[in-house]
Amino acid sequence: MTVEGLSINLATVRKQWNMAEAAEACLRHGITAIAPWRDQVEAIGLKEAARIVADNGFQVTGLCRGGMFPAGDPEARAAAIDDNKRAIDEACALNADCLVLVVGGLPAGSKDIGAARNMVADGIAAILPHARACNMPLAIEPLHPMYAADRASVNTLSQALDICDALGDGIGVAIDVYHVWWDPQLHEQIARAGAGNRILAHHICDWLVPTHDLLLDRGMMGDGVIDLGAIRASIERAGYHGAQEVEIFSAENWWKRSGDEVLATCVERYRAHH
Amino acid sequence: MTVEGLSINLATVRKQWNMAEAAEACLRHGITAIAPWRDQVEAIGLKEAARIVADNGFQVTGLCRGGMFPAGDPEARAAAIDDNKRAIDEACALNADCLVLVVGGLPAGSKDIGAARNMVADGIAAILPHARACNMPLAIEPLHPMYAADRASVNTLSQALDICDALGDGIGVAIDVYHVWWDPQLHEQIARAGAGNRILAHHICDWLVPTHDLLLDRGMMGDGVIDLGAIRASIERAGYHGAQEVEIFSAENWWKRSGDEVLATCVERYRAHH
Numbered sequence: 001m002t003v004e005g006l007s008i009n010l011a012t013v014r015k016q017w018n019m020a021e022a023a024e025a026c027l028r029h030g031i032t033a034i035a036p037w038r039d040q041v042e043a044i045g046l047k048e049a050a051r052i053v054a055d056n057g058f059q060v061t062g063l064c065r066g067g068m069f070p071a072g073d074p075e076a077r078a079a080a081i082d083d084n085k086r087a088i089d090e091a092c093a094l095n096a097d098c099l100v101l102v103v104g105g106l107p108a109g110s111k112d113i114g115a116a117r118n119m120v121a122d123g124i125a126a127i128l129p130h131a132r133a134c135n136m137p138l139a140i141e142p143l144h145p146m147y148a149a150d151r152a153s154v155n156t157l158s159q160a161l162d163i164c165d166a167l168g169d170g171i172g173v174a175i176d177v178y179h180v181w182w183d184p185q186l187h188e189q190i191a192r193a194g195a196g197n198r199i200l201a202h203h204i205c206d207w208l209v210p211t212h213d214l215l216l217d218r219g220m221m222g223d224g225v226i227d228l229g230a231i232r233a234s235i236e237r238a239g240y241h242g243a244q245e246v247e248i249f250s251a252e253n254w255w256k257r258s259g260d261e262v263l264a265t266c267v268e269r270y271r272a273h274h
Numbered sequence: 275m276t277v278e279g280l281s282i283n284l285a286t287v288r289k290q291w292n293m294a295e296a297a298e299a300c301l302r303h304g305i306t307a308i309a310p311w312r313d314q315v316e317a318i319g320l321k322e323a324a325r326i327v328a329d330n331g332f333q334v335t336g337l338c339r340g341g342m343f344p345a346g347d348p349e350a351r352a353a354a355i356d357d358n359k360r361a362i363d364e365a366c367a368l369n370a371d372c373l374v375l376v377v378g379g380l381p382a383g384s385k386d387i388g389a390a391r392n393m394v395a396d397g398i399a400a401i402l403p404h405a406r407a408c409n410m411p412l413a414i415e416p417l418h419p420m421y422a423a424d425r426a427s428v429n430t431l432s433q434a435l436d437i438c439d440a441l442g443d444g445i446g447v448a449i450d451v452y453h454v455w456w457d458p459q460l461h462e463q464i465a466r467a468g469a470g471n472r473i474l475a476h477h478i479c480d481w482l483v484p485t486h487d488l489l490l491d492r493g494m495m496g497d498g499v500i501d502l503g504a505i506r507a508s509i510e511r512a513g514y515h516g517a518q519e520v521e522i523f524s525a526e527n528w529w530k531r532s533g534d535e536v537l538a539t540c541v542e543r544y545r546a547h548h
Contacts, residue, residue, distance in 0.1 A: 106483075111501040113456065146420045148456035149483045149499045159458045182387065182422035184433045209380075209423045214485055225423045227385040 006270045007033035007061040008263065009203065009247035010040055016259035019044050023052050029263040033059040033243045035100075035201075041090060050093045060096040061245045062139060062174065062201050063087065067101040069123030070116040070153070072108060077119060080104075084127045088136050097242070098139040098200040099131070100174050105150045116153045121163055124171065132170040139200040140164065141174040144182075146214050156180070157189035164198050172196075175235065176203035176247065178218055181226045187234045194238020202235055204228060204270075205248045216251035221269040228273045244274055280544045281307035281335040282537065283477065283521035284314055290533035293318050297326050303537040307333040307517045309374075309475075315364060324367045335372075335519045336413060336448065336475050337365040342378040343397030344390040344427070351393060354378075358401045362410050371516070372413040372474040373405070374448050379424045390427045395437055398445065406444040413474040414438065415448040418456075420488050430454070431463035438472050446470075449509065450477035450521065452492055455500045461508045468512020476509055478502060478544075479522045490525035495543040502547045518548055 008031055010022045017025060019040040026034055034053075041049040041063070053060055066087040071077045084101075091099040103120040106113060124138065131138050140160040143152035154160050157180055160173045173193055180186055193199045206224030211217050221228055232244070246266045248254050254262050282305055284296045291299060293314040300308055308327075315323040315337070327334055340361040345351045358375075365373040377394040380387060398412065405412050414434040417426035428434050431454055434447045447467055454460055467473045480498030485491050495502055506518070520540045522528050528536050 106499055111499050111504075113501070117458070144419060145456040146418065146485070146488075149481055153456075155456055156458065182419040182427075182429055184391070184430065207423055211420070211488055214420075214488060225380055225385050227387070230385075 001030050002032055003030045003267050003270065005243050005274065006031055006267065007035055007059065007243040007245035008266060009035040009064065009245050011037055011064065012246055012248045012254065012266070013259045013262055014040065015255040016262070019049055020052060022259070023056065023058065025259055025263055027056060029267055031263065031267070032057065033061050035060060035062040035064060035245050036094070037064045038087060038090065041094070046090055046093055053094050059243065060094045061243045062098050062100045063091040063094055063096040065100045065102045066138070067152070068104040070104045070107050070119040072110065077123065081123055081126045084123070085130050088127065088131050088134055091136050092134045096136070098137040098174070100139045100141050100201065102141055102143060103152045103154045105148060105153055113148065113153050120153060121166065124163065125167055128167055128170055137200050138171045139174040140171065141176055142179055144179040156183055156185070157193060158185055161189060161192055161196070161198060164196065172198035172200040174201035174203060175199060177226050177228060177231050178203070178205050178207060181207060181231065186231070190234045190238050194240060199235060199238060199240035201245060202240065202242065203245045203247045205246060213251065216249045218248045218250055220248060220254065220265055221246070221273045232274055244270065246270065275304050276306055277304045277541050277544065279517050279548065280305055280541065281309055281333065281517040281519035282540060283309040283338065283519050285311055285338065286520055286522045286528065286540070287533045287536055288314065289529040290536070293323055294326060296533070297330065297332065299533055299537055301330060303541055305537065305541070306331065307335050309334060309336040309338060309519050310368070311338045312361060312364065315368070320364055320367055327368050333517065334368045334370040335517045336374045337361065337368055337370040339374045339376045340412070341375040341426070344378045344381050344393040346381040346383065351397065355397055355400045358397070359404045362401065362405050362408055365410050366408050370410070372411040372448070374413045374415050374475065376415055376417060377426045377428045379422060379427055387422065387427050394427060395440065398437065399441060402441055402444055411474050412445045413448040414445065415450055416453055418453040430457055430459070431467060432459055435463060435466055435470070435472060438470065446472035446474040448475035448477060449473060451500050451502060451505050452477070452479050452481060455481060455505065460505070464508040464512050468514060473509060473512060473514035475519060476514065476516065477519045477521045479520060487525065490523045492522045492524055494522060494528065494539055495520070495547045506548055518544065520544065
């Protein structure tokens with residue numbers, strides 16, 4: 001029986017399975033939507049990954065990830081733009097709903113977050129024509145402020161939507177509850193995103209108290225403090241009724257369990273909390 | 275020789291010294307401004323703490339901390355308000371420039387951050403008359419969003435200033451670079467704070483890359499990615515020329531070094547980066 005509206009970001013089971021194994025396991029659990037990472041695609045080959053998607057009729061709710069635009073020298077920034085264009089092509093080959101962008105933090109040695117943010121906007125502007133030509137939406141994922149230095153200098157929905165507004169169509173946002181749940185402007189910015197048809201993805205997990213690691217201690221839905229129901233209600237009010245994609249990095253817990261236990265828990269908790 | 279404009283938040287050397295020892299050490303290093311925590315005051319007694327301050331002419335740039343308003347039941351919220359009134363009295367006894375408020379996160383078991391934020395505003399409103407009667411400014415310290423669940427649901431300067439605007443005079447903000455450096459609205463909100471005469475304290479340290487612990491891995495000025503000079507310039511443009519208070523929680527590094535080494539480094543880095 002298909003679990004309607006649930007997608008699994010394959011990072012959630014990256015320690016247990018490769019993409020082919022994970023996809024097969026998802027089908028066993030009635031999950032027909034997935035979101036792979038580029039390294040997972042590369043490990044089995046783009047052609048084989050695309051075949052798995054096509055043959056099984058998977059919805060690919062996103063390819064993770066493009067981005068990482070800021071760099072200290074122009075050559076490195078140009079290389080990042082080239083790499084992002086390849087990521088767009090891969091997302092097309094996989095028939096993904098969007099290419100997720102983790103935009104990048106500060107260049108090594110820099111303390112100028114304003115300059116990094118400008119590099120992000122410039123980088124996205126540089127790849128947007130290619131994305132539009134391929135009809136591949138770009139989804140800016142604002143990351144939690146604790147990643148501002150090393151992963152993404154776009155840290156709020158407001159900021160991401162300002163970039164979208166400046167650049168026009170073909171671009172929107174991926175709303176991951178882990179990154180945005182604390183934002184005092186959350187619900188008004190979700191409404192703004194919906195009004196502009198900018199919501200391209202909705203990622204779920206939970207914020208644990210305490211959190212033991214800045215990157216690899218995300219919680220399963222229901223184990224933390226995020227009001228998933230309230231956020232989903234806002235997102236649906238804003239007009240987005242697409243899949244909820246579970247994305248959990250959990251070095252000490254979920255990555256150590258069997259993949260089947262993880263997927264069964266994702267299904268159970270999704271049903272309880274969506 | 276006095277180090278003008280430098281204050282030491284005594285949490286920075288809390289593992290090495292009690293308040294009396296720390297104060298004496300500060301004088302050795304030419305530091306004439308300090309900010310103790312309530313537990314440090316309590317450990318030597320309020321009377322003795324006040325004597326140390328008065329006899330040595332210390333500036334007390336803040337007492338840490340009041341706050342922690344949200345709670346699941348009304349009795350606990352009332353107890354928090356009583357405790358905050360005692361904190362105001364202690365701040366007065368120490369002739370502190372302000373009482374710093376770490377407002378509190380979610381009540382146990384709650385996922386309703388909006389309700390927690392309302393409890394914060396209500397709690398501050400309840401203690402403000404006492405603070406005004408004592409002429410003791412209250413400084414809301416917005417904490418980094420990674421503390422939204424367990425320490426403070428006020429996570430941006432904008433949010434703190436909205437509370438100030440709603441409540442009137444006798445209240446302002448403590449601007450700690452660690453908590454706000456990532457904020458896309460940082461410089462405009464500093465200007466707003468200055469225009470309203472709301473800047474009561476300026477705390478400094480640095481954001482390390484990588485950061486190994488959410489709470490106890492703050493860096494010494496210059497060891498991380500925060501543009502301290504740019505933030506200070508904004509704060510001075512906004513009309514605040516008061517002390518910069520070093521506040522570093524560092525379980526694995528600075529708390530393990532000799533207190534004299536820590537203070538000497540604070541002086542050196544303050545001179546290099548202010």
